[in-house]
Amino acid sequence: MITKFWQGLGPFRRAEFLSPRDLLQRAGAISVLFLAVHLAGLREFTSVLNGTIGSVAAGWKLSGFLALIYILLYLAFVILVPVLVLAATLLVVWQRFRRKKEKSSP
Amino acid sequence: MQSRMKRILTGLAALVIAAIIWLPCLHLLFARPLSAFRQDPGLSPKASQLAARQLQLWTEPALREQELKKMRASNAEWDFMGRSYLVWSLANMALRDPPSKQLYLQTMDQIIDETLRLEKQEGMYFFLMPYAKERHYLVQPAHSLFLDGEIALMLASRRMIEEKPEYKPLLTERINAIVGRLQKSPRMMLESYPDECWMFDHCVALDAIKLADYLDDSDHSALIRGWMAMAKQKLVDPKSGLLISSFTTDGTPLAGPEGSSIWMVAHCLQLLDEDFARDQYQRARKELGEITLGFGYAHEWPKSWKGEANIDSGPIIPGFEISAGSSGMAFIGASTFSDGKFLRSLATTLDFAGFPSRTGGRLKYCASNQVGDAALLYAATLGPLWQKLKAGTKP
Numbered sequence: 182m183i184t185k186f187w188q189g190l191g192p193f194r195r196a197e198f199l200s201p202r203d204l205l206q207r208a209g210a211i212s213v214l215f216l217a218v219h220l221a222g223l224r225e226f227t228s229v230l231n232g233t234i235g236s237v238a239a240g241w242k243l244s245g246f247l248a249l250i251y252i253l254l255y256l257a258f259v260i261l262v263p264v265l266v267l268a269a270t271l272l273v274v275w276q277r278f279r280r281k282k283e284k285s286s287p
Numbered sequence: 288m289q290s291r292m293k294r295i296l297t298g299l300a301a302l303v304i305a306a307i308i309w310l311p312c313l314h315l316l317f318a319r320p321l322s323a324f325r326q327d328p329g330l331s332p333k334a335s336q337l338a339a340r341q342l343q344l345w346t347e348p349a350l351r352e353q354e355l356k357k358m359r360a361s362n363a364e365w366d367f368m369g370r371s372y373l374v375w376s377l378a379n380m381a382l383r384d385p386p387s388k389q390l391y392l393q394t395m396d397q398i399i400d401e402t403l404r405l406e407k408q409e410g411m412y413f414f415l416m417p418y419a420k421e422r423h424y425l426v427q428p429a430h431s432l433f434l435d436g437e438i439a440l441m442l443a444s445r446r447m448i449e450e451k452p453e454y455k456p457l458l459t460e461r462i463n464a465i466v467g468r469l470q471k472s473p474r475m476m477l478e479s480y481p482d483e484c485w486m487f488d489h490c491v492a493l494d495a496i497k498l499a500d501y502l503d504d505s506d507h508s509a510l511i512r513g514w515m516a517m518a519k520q521k522l523v524d525p526k527s528g529l530l531i532s533s534f535t536t537d538g539t540p541l542a543g544p545e546g547s548s549i550w551m552v553a554h555c556l557q558l559l560d561e562d563f564a565r566d567q568y569q570r571a572r573k574e575l576g577e578i579t580l581g582f583g584y585a586h587e588w589p590k591s592w593k594g595e596a597n598i599d600s601g602p603i604i605p606g607f608e609i610s611a612g613s614s615g616m617a618f619i620g621a622s623t624f625s626d627g628k629f630l631r632s633l634a635t636t637l638d639f640a641g642f643p644s645r646t647g648g649r650l651k652y653c654a655s656n657q658v659g660d661a662a663l664l665y666a667a668t669l670g671p672l673w674q675k676l677k678a679g680t681k682p
Contacts, residue, residue: 203298204301232361232362232598233358237360
C-alpha cells in the first residue's frame with residue numbers, strides 16, 4: 182500500500198536538473214501557478230498596462246504588483262511552458278535515438 | 288561530473304532548439320481570420336461581443352460607475368472619449384445592422400443627453416485633465432475644441448442615422464461657435480487646453496462641420512480647404528512628413544508626430560482630403576507600424592523624434608518600443624485604409640496581450656479600459672457613416 186503511494190508520487194519527485202522529467206515538472210508548476218492566479222481573477226488588474234488602475238480600492242501599488250505577477254505567469258505559460266514541453270520531447274527522442282544507436286553498434 | 292555537464296549542455300541545446308521552433312509559431316495560437324474582427328457588410332463576431340459589453344455599461348449604472356471611476360482616476364478625458372467612440376461606433380452599427388437601429392439610437396441619445404447634462408452641470412473642466420485649470424485660455428470665453436468637436440460629431444453622427452429635431456439647433460450652435468472661432472483665429476488654431484491645440488481635435492471638429500454641411504445644406508468647404516492648406520504648410524514634421532500632434536495658438540510645435548494621434552487623424556482626414564489622408568496613413572504605417580513574428584504593434588514616435596511616455600502613449604514597452612496607445616489607435620488607421628495584413632496582425636497581438644475576457648457573449652479586454660474597447664469597436668465598425676456622406680444619401 183505504502184509502496185504504491187510512493188510510486189504514485191513518482192512524477193512529483195525531484196528530477197535531475199534539465200532532464201526531460203525536470204523540464205516537464207517545471208512546465209507543470211508554471212501551469213498550476215498560472216491557473217491559480219487566473220482563477221483568483223488577477224487578469225482584471227492588467228488594465229495597468231494602459232495606465233488604468235486595476236481596482237480603486239486596491240490602489241496603484243497593489244494593482245500594479247498583482248498585474249505584474251499575472252503578466253509574468255501568463256507569459257511563462259504561453260511562451261515558456263510550450264518550450265519546456267517541446268525541449269523535453271526533443272530530449273526523449275534524442276535519448277532513444279542514442280540508446281538505439283548504442284545497442285546496434287558492435 | 289562529465290556526464291552531468293553533458294546532460295546540462297544537451298538540456299540547454301534542447302531548450303534553444305525548442306525556443307527557435309516555438310517562437311515563430313506563437314502567433315498561430317492567437318491569429319484569427321480578419322473577418323473575426325471586421326466584416327463587410329454586417330458585424331463581425333468581435334464587434335458584436337464588444338458592443339454587447341459596451342451596451343451593458345449603459346444599462347447597468349453601477350457597472351458603468353465602477354468603470355468610469357477607474358478611468359477617471361487616471362484621466363477624465365477617457366470618460367468623455369469613451370462616450371464619443373461609442374456613439375460613433377453605434378452610428379456605424381446602425382447602418383451595418385438595421386434591425387437593431389432603434390436600440391443603437393436609444394443608447395446614442397442616452398449617452399449624448401447625459402454628456403450634455405454633465406457638461407452643463409459640471410462645466411467643461413469635468414472632462415478635462417486638471418492642468419486645464421492651471422492657466423487661462425487665451426481666447427475668452429474659454430472653450431475646448433476637444434469637447435466641442437467631439438460633441439458636434441456625436442450629434443451629427445446621430446442625425447446622420449435618423450433626424451432628431453431637438454439635436455438640430457444643438458449641432459448648429461456648436462458648429463457656428465467652432466466656425467466663428469476658426470474665422471477669428473489669426474492662424475485657424477483653436478485651444479483644447481490653455482494655449483495648447485491638438486491636431487486630433489481639429490480633424491474631428493472639421494469632420495463634424497463636414498457632416499453638418501451635409502445635414503443642413505450649409506457650405507464650409509472654403510474654410511476646410513483653407514485649414515487643410517494651412518496644416519500642410521505649417522503643421523507637418525519635415526523629417527517624417529507626418530502631421531504634428533499638438534501646437535500653440537501661434538503654430539509653435541509642442542509635440543511631434545504621435546502614434547496615439549496620427550492614426551485617428553488619418554481616419555478623420557479621409558473626409559477632408561482623401562489623398563492626403565492616405566499619404567499620412569502610409570507614412571505612419573512606415574514610420575510607426577511594425578509586425579514582428581506575426582504580431583502587429585505601433586510605436587508612439589518615428590525614429591527621428593525623441594519623446595517621453597505620456598498619458599496618451601500609455602506605458603512604452605522597452606526594446607520593441609511598443610506603445611499601447613498608438614497600437615490601439617493603429618486599429619482605426621488600418622481599418623480605415625483596408626490594410627488587412629496589418630489589421631490582422633494587430634488583432635493577433637490584441638488576443639495575445641490584451642487579455643480578452645468573455646462572459647455571456649460580452650467581450651472586454653482586461654489590459655484595455657472602456658475607452659480602449661470603444662475605440663476598438665469603432666475600428667471594427669467604421670466605414671458606413673463616411674460612405675453614406677460620400678454617397679450623398681440623405682437620412
